[in-house]
Amino acid sequence: MRRDVRILLVGDEGVGKSTIVTSLIKESFVPHVQHIVPEVTIPPEVTPENVTTYIVDSGNSDSDRSHLESEIRKAHVICVVYAIDDPNSFSRIPAHWLPYFRQLGVNVPVILVGNKIDLRGGEVTNEALEDEIIPIMNEFKEVETCVECSAQANLNVSEVFYFAQKAVLHPTAPLYDSRDHVLKRDCVAALRRIFKLCDVNKDGVLDAQELNEFQSKCFDTPLQAQELEGIKDMVREHSEAGVRGDGLTEAGFLYLHTMFIQRGRLETTWTVLRKFGYGEDLRLTEAFLYPKFEVPHDCSVELSPLGYKFFTDIFEAYDKDQDGALKAEELNDLFSTSPGNPWANQKFPDTTVADDTGAVTLQGWLAQWSMTTLLEHKTTLGYLSYLGHPQPLSALQITRPRKTERRKGRSTRNVFLSYVCGGAGSGKTSFLRAFVGRKFGEAYNPTKRMNSVVNSVDIAGSEKYLVLQEFGSNYEAEMLKSSKKLDLADVIVFVYDSSDTNSFSYISGLRQRYNLDHIPTLFVATKSDLDLAQQRHEVQPDVYCRRLGLQVPVAVSVKTGQTADVYHAICSIAMNPNSAIPGGADRASTAAARLRMYVTVCAIFGGVSAGAFFLYRAWKRPGSLIWGGSWLSWLVGGGVRREL
Known part of the structure; x- marks a missing residue:
């Protein structure tokens, strides 16, 4: 929210602009004031909104013109003052002043101020005032309200500046269409999102407990039982669909805020919006979505226990049929409070564990978020806010540096990254698909973009998450020559086709061209169901591995489902990195x-x-x-x- 407000007073000569400013400062009428009162600064501690307020007077003579235009462009809100006893000063508002602001390209809130109310003869009804003001407000949307005051009687003077502050800090324009008397589309969308986040059990109703939690979050105080019943009775009276059972529906929630705005209580709606991260453009602010979170070099980011609990709870809340998996429509409902599924362009849900129908299981859901947090923690941080986590930073934790863990010989992390490298047709994609339980496909489709999968692995009763990435043989060289990318890997898995005589020489060539000896390594021989071929290489793969002090290649056949628990072996190497450093285990x-x-x-x-x-x-x-x-x-x- 803005921390300062600049209020400019304009109007014809003799309407009392300077007198209004002086009466506010002196708290009494001053009969003789100077032509233009110098700029006044009011400190935040004496204003209701706790903001620094600048009050600027202006003149209307030709000599004042350049200064007036400069101040109009700097103003946050403009008070157009007219005299109650001078009808011409009022008629010049739509004829001169408001078109003048538009001519200068200025679009800020405008407050109409009728001064010298003490000089009005007889009583004037509210209906008569509305007949005068409403046509102007309908033509000029920038006009927020009209306030009548008397500088001489010191009547409603402070209210003039209070409403001016409100017009800047709690503007009407983004929320409400004054012509059609309805909430604007962006305001409705924001309030619907807030309602959905507060509806913890996802039953479409805010019950007493949920309403109290909402009230405490936004206004730091719960509702009394009598107040709660009063709200429901009022909503029920004007909106039949606003109350269902013992709770408030979305329609009722929207009606309440419409009523707040129509009664001039815009600060109530703005307080709610800002508590949920919205800025004046009714978009979630960058500071709300991405609070400061520094990650030291060579460290990674993981979900904390609180983070796993949050994603587990939200999974269970949206698993409406309680079948232990999220179908496409349930996922769409879950992500309705966000920009959408963050993995839509990543072949999700093929990247993680799903059931036979393609619905994502809880195991796959938590694994997917573990991978996202490891590879793109900023995405997870933003979605924690989108999905309603009250303290997103508490859902993340930073690990020790990889180099430190390798030096100590044991990793304390829970999520590991393994690069899978190998020549075209060696079976990398099938190797990754088998890890997440996908069926073997006979058709060969060369990898044209990075492919990532993730699943959990049980290591001695402790659940770890393993991320496997392949880049395709056309992009592996680019990845391996980047020290920055290599530093992210916990293990490199070199895959070769044991039935292809030329397959092993490809990965041997990669090792010769790039400095990879500092990264734990595992060799995997795929297609073990086919005849074993003699590799066209100076030494055979088993001899090659022994010379490096590594275990011999693990033989697997994805087609027949014989994977020799290779994924468990990869995760074990990541946890004990010194066991698979090329050059010898004791290096x-x-x-x-x-x-x-x-x-x-x-x-x-x-x-x-x-x-x-x-x-x-x-x-x-x-x-x-x-x-x-x-x-x-x-x-x-x-x-x-x-x-x-």
Whole structure:
């Protein structure tokens, strides 16, 4: 919400603009005031809306014209003052002032202020005032309201500026069509979304508990039982469909806000809208959807236990038939409070676990959100807000850096990413589809875009989520040469067709061209149901793997359903990364041991500088042995060369 309001007073000469400003400041009538009162600043603590308010007076002479136009363009709201005892000053509002604002290209709220009400002879009914004002309001939508006051009697002066503030902070135009006397389309859409979010049990009615939770969220106080009954009685009287059973329907909810606006209580509706993240354009604000959330380098983002609970609860709320799966219509209903299904262009639900009809199971639903959070946590953060989570940041957690976990030799994360690489026709897509329970397809369709799937894997009674990604042989090189993308991978799975003599050489070539030895690796031989072919490579795959200190390729056949629990093996490697580092399983531990030796020796010699100086003197001493190479290489590399 805006933190300052700039109010400009305009009008013909002698209508009392300067006197109104002076009466507000002095709280009494001042008979002689200067031609134009200097700009007045009212601090936020003395205003009802707690905003800084600037009040600007203006003149109407030719010499004041350039200054007047400048102030009109800077104003947030314009008060057009006319004198009750001067009909000509009133008639000039639609004839001169309002067209003048439009001519300048200014579109801000306008308040009509009738001054000198103390000089009106006799009483004037509200109907008579409406007959004068309504035609102007119908022609000029920028006119918010009309206030009559008396600067001399100090009557309704503060109300002038109160309504001016309200016109800026709680504008009518985005919410209500004054000509047709109905809520505008965007306002209806926003209020319907809010109703749906507050309808926790999704029965189409806000019961007493849900209404109280709504009231507490927006206004920090619950409704008393008597107040609640009074609201329902009033709605029932004017809208038969507004109340059902013991609760308020969507129609009743919309009627209430229509009534608030018609009675000048726009701040009530705006308070509700802003509590649910809406800005003045009736769109959810960026700050609401994406609160600040910094993720350090080499760390990933996962759902917290609160996040999994939220997505479980919302799944169960929209599983209307309670069959344990969300059908297409149930998913559409669930995502109706958001821009739509976030995975619509990702072949969802083929990316996760579904039942025989294609409906997404709870296991698949949670797995899909786990993958989204890992790969695009900002999407999850936004959808937590779209779907009504009261504190989205509490639904996410940041993991330890991958390098730290590899150094420690064990991962504490719950969601892992594995790249699946291999030549065209090696069976990567079938390998991914089998992971999420899809049937084997005989037809070959080359991968033309990145393909991702996710499922849960049980590791010693603990549920982990594994994401498999393939890029297609045309795009693998681009992915593997990017150190930034490689840093995201927990495991690389190299797939080759064990029945194709040329298949293994492709993945061997990838390893030769790119630096991949720091990433845990697994080789998988697909199509084991076919005859085993001798690979056209300098060594066969099993020898190749042994030389790297890795387990021999895991033989699988997706067609026959013989996968040898390979997905469990991938997840186990991700959890124990040092077990599958190319170059030997003990490579990382050896490096760590050398590092500990280095630290110990440095401590003995009084630090790095003292140790280096000692060895340097030994190297220079006549007749001493010469140590070839750097002493640090000797300590960390584990080898020395002695020369006479």
